[in-house]
Amino acid sequence: MIIHVSRESLLKSINIADSIVSSKNINIILSNCLFNVSQDTTEIVSTDNEIAVRTKLGSKTDSTISFAANGKKFSSILKELPNDELVLNVNESFLIDITSTSKELKGHYALFGLSPGEFPEIPQFTDDNSIEFDQGFLKKMISKVMYAASTDTIKPVFNGIYFVSETPGTITSVGTDSRRLSLLTRSIDQEANLGSGIIIPLKTIHELNRLLEPAGTCRFSFVNNQCFFKIADTEIISRIVDGQFPNYRQVVPKEYLFEIEVETKKFLDSVRRVMIFTREPAYKIILNIQDNKIILQANTPELGEAEEEIAVKSNKDEKISIGINAQFLIDSLKEMDSEYITCGITGQMSPLTISPLEDRNYLSIIMPIQIKSSHNE
Amino acid sequence: MERIRILPDAVQKKIAAGEVVEAPFSVVKELVENSIDAGATQVDIQVSEGGLKKIVVRDNGSGIHHDDMSLAVAEHATSKIRDIHDIERIGSYGFRGEALSSISAVSRITILSRRAEDEAGARLYGTEAGFETTGYAGAAGTTVIVENLFYNIPARKKFLKSMRSELRAIRETILKIAIPHPHIAFTLEADDGRRITLGKAESIGRRIEQIYGTGIMNDLCFVRLKDLKIAASGFFSKPHFLKSSRSMQILYVNKRAVEYKYLGFIITRAYEAVAVKGKYPAGIIFLDLDPGLVDVNIHPAKREVKLFDRRYIEQLITGLAEKALSREHTVQDRLFIPSEAEQGAPHPIEGESAPERPGFSSSSAQDAVPPPLVREPAELYHDVEESKRGKILGIAFGAYVVCERNDSIFFIDFHAAHERVIYDSLVRRGEKFESQALVFPVILELPIQDHALLLENIEKFSEIGFDIEDFSDYSIKISAVPALAGEADISGIFRDFFTSLHDEREPGGVSDKIAAAVACHAAKRAGDRLTHEDTDLLVGLIFREGVVLRCPHGRPFVYRIDRHDIERMFKRS
Ligand SMILES: Nc1ncnc2c1ncn2[C@@H]1O[C@H](COP(=O)(O)OP(=O)(O)OP(=O)(O)O)[C@@H](O)[C@H]1O
Ligand SMILES: [Mg+2]
Numbered sequence: 022m023i024i025h026v027s028r029e030s031l032l033k034s035i036n037i038a039d040s041i042v043s044s045k046n047i048n049i050i051l052s053n054c055l056f057n058v059s060q061d062t063t064e065i066v067s068t069d070n071e072i073a074v075r076t077k078l079g080s081k082t083d084s085t086i087s088f089a090a091n092g093k094k095f096s097s098i099l100k101e102l103p104n105d106e107l108v109l110n111v112n113e114s115f116l117i118d119i120t121s122t123s124k125e126l127k128g129h130y131a132l133f134g135l136s137p138g139e140f141p142e143i144p145q146f147t148d149d150n151s152i153e154f155d156q157g158f159l160k161k162m163i164s165k166v167m168y169a170a171s172t173d174t175i176k177p178v179f180n181g182i183y184f185v186s187e188t189p190g191t192i193t194s195v196g197t198d199s200r201r202l203s204l205l206t207r208s209i210d211q212e213a214n215l216g217s218g219i220i221i222p223l224k225t226i227h228e229l230n231r232l233l234e235p236a237g238t239c240r241f242s243f244v245n246n247q248c249f250f251k252i253a254d255t256e257i258i259s260r261i262v263d264g265q266f267p268n269y270r271q272v273v274p275k276e277y278l279f280e281i282e283v284e285t286k287k288f289l290d291s292v293r294r295v296m297i298f299t300r301e302p303a304y305k306i307i308l309n310i311q312d313n314k315i316i317l318q319a320n321t322p323e324l325g326e327a328e329e330e331i332a333v334k335s336n337k338d339e340k341i342s343i344g345i346n347a348q349f350l351i352d353s354l355k356e357m358d359s360e361y362i363t364c365g366i367t368g369q370m371s372p373l374t375i376s377p378l379e380d381r382n383y384l385s386i387i388m389p390i391q392i393k394s395s396h397n398e
Numbered sequence: 399m400e401r402i403r404i405l406p407d408a409v410q411k412k413i414a415a416g417e418v419v420e421a422p423f424s425v426v427k428e429l430v431e432n433s434i435d436a437g438a439t440q441v442d443i444q445v446s447e448g449g450l451k452k453i454v455v456r457d458n459g460s461g462i463h464h465d466d467m468s469l470a471v472a473e474h475a476t477s478k479i480r481d482i483h484d485i486e487r488i489g490s491y492g493f494r495g496e497a498l499s500s501i502s503a504v505s506r507i508t509i510l511s512r513r514a515e516d517e518a519g520a521r522l523y524g525t526e527a528g529f530e531t532t533g534y535a536g537a538a539g540t541t542v543i544v545e546n547l548f549y550n551i552p553a554r555k556k557f558l559k560s561m562r563s564e565l566r567a568i569r570e571t572i573l574k575i576a577i578p579h580p581h582i583a584f585t586l587e588a589d590d591g592r593r594i595t596l597g598k599a600e601s602i603g604r605r606i607e608q609i610y611g612t613g614i615m616n617d618l619c620f621v622r623l624k625d626l627k628i629a630a631s632g633f634f635s636k637p638h639f640l641k642s643s644r645s646m647q648i649l650y651v652n653k654r655a656v657e658y659k660y661l662g663f664i665i666t667r668a669y670e671a672v673a674v675k676g677k678y679p680a681g682i683i684f685l686d687l688d689p690g691l692v693d694v695n696i697h698p699a700k701r702e703v704k705l706f707d708r709r710y711i712e713q714l715i716t717g718l719a720e721k722a723l724s725r726e727h728t729v730q731d732r733l734f735i736p737s738e739a740e741q742g743a744p745h746p747i748e749g750e751s752a753p754e755r756p757g758f759s760s761s762s763a764q765d766a767v768p769p770p771l772v773r774e775p776a777e778l779y780h781d782v783e784e785s786k787r788g789k790i791l792g793i794a795f796g797a798y799v800v801c802e803r804n805d806s807i808f809f810i811d812f813h814a815a816h817e818r819v820i821y822d823s824l825v826r827r828g829e830k831f832e833s834q835a836l837v838f839p840v841i842l843e844l845p846i847q848d849h850a851l852l853l854e855n856i857e858k859f860s861e862i863g864f865d866i867e868d869f870s871d872y873s874i875k876i877s878a879v880p881a882l883a884g885e886a887d888i889s890g891i892f893r894d895f896f897t898s899l900h901d902e903r904e905p906g907g908v909s910d911k912i913a914a915a916v917a918c919h920a921a922k923r924a925g926d927r928l929t930h931e932d933t934d935l936l937v938g939l940i941f942r943e944g945v946v947l948r949c950p951h952g953r954p955f956v957y958r959i960d961r962h963d964i965e966r967m968f969k970r971s
Pocket of ligand 1: 401402428432433436457459460461462470471475476477478491492493494495496497498499540
């Protein structure tokens with residue numbers, strides 16, 4: 022059976038689908054992509070059993086066929102071919118013969134495919150309760166908080182991003198690894214029915230972040246334990262993390278001991294330099310805040326020490342020393358788009374809250390590191 | 399007790415003949431065995447001039463019938479067996495009726511004995527002319543006095559070692575015999591004072607503690623296996639506890655210490671994964687089986703026995719050792735004292751070494767210095783050359799750092815090494831701890847008993863960086879964790895902690911157990927991404943002075959192949 026298809030769009034689609042395929046999958050069929058070819062479209066499907074991708078592209082053929090093929094191999098050869106239309110010839114034993122229509126190239130490439138037989142059934146997008154987002158909007162909701170999510174799968178609730186509509190017309194996304202938390206609330210011009218909120222697994226979040234473009238729209242819906250995203254010609258189907266997201270509002274300080282205003286980039290650069298003199302996993306630096314300045318200090322035995330001073334604007338004449346994970350600070354500061362940030366200080370063992378100067382709806386909360394002395398000396 | 403009789407000729411011939419009295423320690427062994435056979439609960443031994451001048455063994459056992467005194471020193475006279483069939487099922491140490499007669503042939507012997515039920519006992523003593531017997535009305539029990547040993551065979555005397563090493567051999571003989579008899583009290587007095595005082599102990603384990611020091615149970619664990627025919631049990635080294643001789647490898651068959659040439663081999667093989675060449679794990683093993691299944695009548699000094707099925711016994715011992723090894727092990731405190739022992743470091747000089755502790759090196763007396771019992775195996779500490787952390791060649795199988803250093807290649811188990819480094823920094827006393835506060839405190843529900851235990855030890859948790867409060871209904875609230883723990887699984891830490899706390903065999907205090915649990919969860923695991931920096935840092939840390947090259951559970955994490963081993967491999971040298 023002969024299929025005519027653009028090399029560029031086939032390559033792009035295979036890459037989208039293949040990105041979630043794990044080469045380590047023990048189920049052989051799942052290390053392949055499924056190709057469903059009909060008269061004028063080719064649908065490429067992949068899954069790792071937790072998340073599935075279904076993407077479509079235009080193609081021409083006179084009948085229908087389904088086959089599975091290794092996405093990585095397929096895309097490797099496509100990548101090396103000139104950008105002319107391709108002719109794929111798939112026979113009954115799923116041998117995929119790839120020919121470029123380029124005049125420059127005389128070649129023959131045949132890729133062994135597989136029967137699509139055992140490929141699992143992937144649910145179809147449901148339009149019920151669907152919400153329409155701007156892609157750029159959703160991308161921000163994700164990218165501004167995802168860094169704070171836990172990469173550790175022991176606590177599944179933290180290994181994802183929580184979306185909830187706290188008040189009608191708003192949507193909030195939250196990420197946390199239990200030592201820090203990031204929270205973004207934005208208004209939308211529609212009802213977002215998210216029930217008591219849903220937790221989308223981090224892997225899905227990364228996939229979305231890659232697919233979402235600054236412009237265009239996307240649709241979102243969910244049923245039971247599954248959620249769906251439709252972004253241009255691609256659908257993402259993902260499981261929802263089962264479990265109760267903790268009460269994050271309770272964590273957000275209602276008032277601060279005092280607040281300081283810092284120039285974002287200066288602060289970030291300082292922390293980066295001082296952090297060199299810290300060690301994982303604590304990356305501990307000390308922020309000594311007083312007299313309209315922060316003195317950043319790091320001191321690690323057998324490594325070295327650093328000290329830097331930057332000017333800040335404080336709303337009270339207070340002084341405090343806080344130990345903090347420099348990596349967390351960097352992660353937060355990197356996402357602050359404004360020239361200045363405010364830092365709300367609540368105490369030595371209480372959260373440090375960072376926000377863009379004029380935007381209290383985007384919060385980054387970092388729990389400090391306290392230095393305790395052992396008693397049994 | 400049975401009366402003594404002369405064994406029939408046919409039986410005499412069946413008995414393995416040969417030399418009974420090799421050296422003073424053999425006299426002691428025979429006499430003490432007789433006392434134990436007589437049901438004594440107190441055995442006191444006195445030795446003068448390494449046993450050559452005088453050996454006295456006094457017991458409170460059954461005593462000898464006054465009419466039997468001369469039979470006791472007669473050849474082939476015993477009260478313990480009667481006929482051929484008895485040879486096949488010997489339940490006592492003695493059976494040949496040979497010991498006293500052999501001893502009396504090479505010394506001046508005196509036996510004082512009275513049975514508790516008799517008013518008067520008898521005193522037998524050897525003279526030039528023969529034995530004489532008189533009455534005796536001393537305490538019930540038997541005292542055997544052996545004087546001027548080998549007076550009549552000067553050639554033998556020449557072969558003996560120094561008095562000091564003869565005395566050491568005697569001491570070792572007594573200790574070895576004392577282990578399986580915790581209910582019997584033993585004392586040994588030499589010319590210059592008390593050498594052994596072993597009061598009655600309630601168990602073999604306690605007896606081993608009396609001998610090797612109370613801390614020994616931190617280094618050993620007890621295991622047992624049982625089937626229809628045999629009950630096998632033993633005290634085996636935890637992985638960290640290796641000795642430079644086989645002195646703590648003893649096999650008892652029905653309480654008789656026997657030489658079994660495969661024993662060392664079997665134990666070493668079982669410990670292959672943790673033992674280092676030239677280092678030996680301890681294995682004090684007891685096999686108890688029907689006497690019919692053991693032939694003790696194959697060696698004149700009864701040092702060897704024949705077991706009914708060698709393969710089976712080997713499997714049993716291997717099984718015991720493996721069982722001991724698969725236990726969870728934690729390193730005890732004293733591994734953290736700074737290293738003094740280095741490879742090739744001078745041996746401690748006798749007398750200067752650790753405080754005098756009784757112990758034995760091997761069954762035969764040797765001039766060698768007995769290995770100090772509580773010294774650190776040297777290779778637990780690394781030879782230090784701080785400046786050279788070596789060149790990291792790469793990571794094998796995502797888990798093992800391969801590193802070239804000082805003409806050797808090192809293989810380092812990253813997870814275990816990381817565990818050690820974290821553990822060490824947690825247990826370092828008097829340090830400041832970094833405590834990471836949590837956005838969402840972790841609430842843990844605990845069994846009632848664990849909850850109480852935890853509240854008791856809450857201080858110890860806080861010293862390491864935890865912030866824990868009693869919550870409600872047997873749950874606790876953890877609002878800060880040691881910063882070193884990173885993103886570790888907190889409930890996992892507590893689960894492991896309680897497991898090790900409840901395991902009485904596990905040594906170490908509560909704080910050490912907390913630290914070990916934290917270290918285990920915080921350390922990177924095989925499969926975690928390891929950056930070059932991570933490995934470089936870790937390798938630098940572990941090659942510092944004083945770092946114990948074993949994970950907190952006792953597994954070694956560094957193996958080394960020397961350049962000349964590799965050259966030999968390629969037949970270049
Ligand atoms: N301490 C003792 N208390 C009571 N009886 C003893 C004691 N020592 C020896 N006897 C008696 O003397 C006998 C002879 O002792 P001896 O040690 O010579 O032979 P054995 O113990 O029977 O056999 P073997 O020499 O093979 O150990 C014993 O059988 C026992 O009846
Ligand atoms: Mg005897």
